[in-house]
Amino acid sequence: MSENPNVVAIRFQPLGKLYHFDRAGARDLRPGDYVLVSTRRGREMGEVAGFVEKPKSKNKLKPIERLATAQELVLRRMWQRKELEAMIDCRAMASEMGLEGVKIAKAEYSYDGSRVTFLYNYEGEEKIDLGQLRSAIQRTMVESRVEFRQIGPRDVAKIIGGMGACGLETRCCSMFLTEFSPISIKMAKAQGISLSPQEITGMCGRLRCCLVYEYEQYVEARKQLPKVKKRVVTPLGEGKVIEVLPMRQAVIVALAEDDRRVEFLKHEIEPYEELKALKGKANGPCDRHENGGCDCGKNN
16 A cells, blocks of 8 residues: 555544545544544544545545544534433424334434434335424524434444344444445345244344345355256265255255265265266267267267
């Protein structure tokens, strides 16, 4: 990595998504420093997470304005201490207004208190109007501009934290995930995981994030093994694959002779059709050879 990469990765929350900025306004930076940047939501304070030598995007980046001062860091902590109370007040007002299905997950103040954003989740079929709630909150928080931002159930689970469905004391999303990857049911199928909701659903009610962790390894491993129902030849005779064990590079075969179920490693089996074709070529021309309708390679 070059000594002074120009692109800086910044996050605005402890496990938040990384955003790239140009370091033009602050050359002497280290990971852990707090800086001020201009965003579409206004000026914000973010933490330097690292440096990017070869950014994927070629778009022009916004510059870092400057390092945050000690006074601004103290101001930020002061407003952060007010976030819990603000969230509780907002929840109480939403309940009084009968806004069913609206879950206020968190209140976030900007570093200088000029803006407070309430993160909420709502999964109703119709779009909900929170204008009345925003006006009521604004009257009690005149020093800050009140905003509402809808988030998904995964984000709510990340904010709330707690034990994961697998038994981990801290959920993956609250411990190290900075972004949520797309997850589909085929990932569970590829890994041979039971499709029951209890097995594949997280505390957020969505497919578990961990389904993506080993998915690519399973896909690559399965490419090296015969599929279920394929006929194979084993040291104990012919049989049919009834189960694939990708991570062990093995399959379970139901033997044709006595229907026993035996596990074989990849190098111990041969595809039945390929072996049959090879034997045919070794034994001589096939029935269609004389008519010129095959490619067995045998001469007349």
